Amino acid sequence: MQDLNSVFGLEGKVAVVTGGASGIGESVAEVLAQAGASVVVGDLNAEGAEATAKRLRESGAEAVAGGVDIANREEVNALVGLAESEFGGLDVLCNVAGMPHDGTLEELNDSDFDRVVSVNIRGTLYGCQAAIPLMAARGGGSIINVSSGAIDLPVAGFGLYSLTKAAVAQMTHTLAQEVGDRGIRVNALAPGATITNFTKRRLKQPDGSINSEDFDQFIGSMESMSPIGRVGESVDQAWLVLYLASEASRFCTGQIWRANGGATTGR
Ligand SMILES: NC(=O)c1ccc[n+]([C@@H]2O[C@H](COP(=O)([O-])OP(=O)(O)OC[C@H]3O[C@@H](n4cnc5c(N)ncnc54)[C@H](O)[C@@H]3O)[C@@H](O)[C@H]2O)c1
Structure with a gap:
């Protein structure tokens, strides 16, 4: 019989989590550390990222933090590079950081468009691009992006955010095809209201x-x-991330995973 602790556990693995100062990213960092991973916590809120990393260290895990604006490629490269310099490599990337935008598409201006696209689409892509060579060097890894339930249920006044999250879903499908031959799996969450x-x-x-x-x-x-x-609570998303990060999901790639209380099933 398989030892479930080794199938679902992350002992000896190294993870990078963006958005780790708050909400879902904070919970993901905690759950991955609890499962045995060494964790690099990144966030625009550098103090918040350090507070999360400190809590993880106090609970006995290995963790470091870095301030990062994921819309900046160099900063993302530096954050992901901490996995190698501090812990010797990278096995799991959780691209959790993202930003909302409230307002109609009719009234959308260029500067809001550029910022939200840069954070939600470019930021996710930069993370994936930085992670792929490090994961390939270890013979594989797991990338978990964060899309949104907004891709299933369009809401007036939330169009820019939704279109960036639809791009994250599509990025996930395509990247899974492109990097599978190096043992890298790519999945995304589409969280419901959390x-x-x-x-x-x-x-x-x-x-x-x-x-x-x-x-x-x-x-x-x-x-x-x-x-x-x-x-939903943040940990409902984090437990799904744990599954996707672990060997338990080794047959799963290119998929969008919906912890959403069934909100999209009745339509
Ligand atoms: N909460 C929900 O209901 C829900 C639903 C669907 C998708 N999501 C997605 O989940 C992710 C996490 O959101 P959350 O609900 O935990 O919100 P949150 O506000 O609690 O956390 C988001 C974190 O991302 C960080 N962040 C924002 N912009 C950043 C940037 N440019 N660079 C680095 N860090 C940045 C913030 O500082 C914050 O700590 C987001 O991508 C969001 O779009 C959330």
Whole structure:
């Protein structure tokens, strides 16, 4: 019988996680470290990335942090390079960092377009490009990109974000075809509504606080989209990432994975 700890575990593996200061990326960094990986935590919020890495070290894991704007190729190369310089190579890349954009396509301006495309599309591509040679040198690896449930359920006023996440899904399909011969698997999450700063941003009042009634109403509307009446927590995405990072998913590549409470199944 297979030892499930070695099939689902990441002992001896090295992972890079972007967006690791908050939300899904923070949870991914924690779960991968818990499973035995050494983790490089990257984020635009360098202090937040260091706080996550410090917590991982305090729990007994190996972790370092780096500030990174994923829209900058050199900064992404430097972050991914930490996997090799600090831990000797790279096995898992989780491209979690991303940014929202609120506004209609009709009113979209060039500077918002350029920034969101640069972060969500270029940033994801830069991560993949930096990771491929390092993974190939180890005989393979697993890349996990983060798309969005927004690719399944178009929402008015969320078009730019959705189109960048559709690009991430397509990038994932194509890259899986291109790098499979080097043992590299490429998958993406399409998370459904998951409670993080990202989803809470629209509820924030000018002083940064959130009215509890607004919050409850918001959660209720998210829950009502799910046949099991649930809204996601970051760790629901992180546990799926663990599967995709581990040997348990060795037959899976080029796919979009939907931890979304079934929100897209009824349409
Ligand atoms: N929360 C959801 O419901 C949901 C649903 C679908 C997809 N997603 C995607 O999940 C990912 C994580 O989002 P989250 O919900 O955890 O939000 P979050 O705001 O809690 O975390 C996002 C993190 O990314 C970092 N970041 C933003 N721009 C960056 C940049 N240019 N370079 C480096 N780091 C940057 C932020 O500083 C932050 O720490 C995003 O790609 C988002 O699009 C989230």
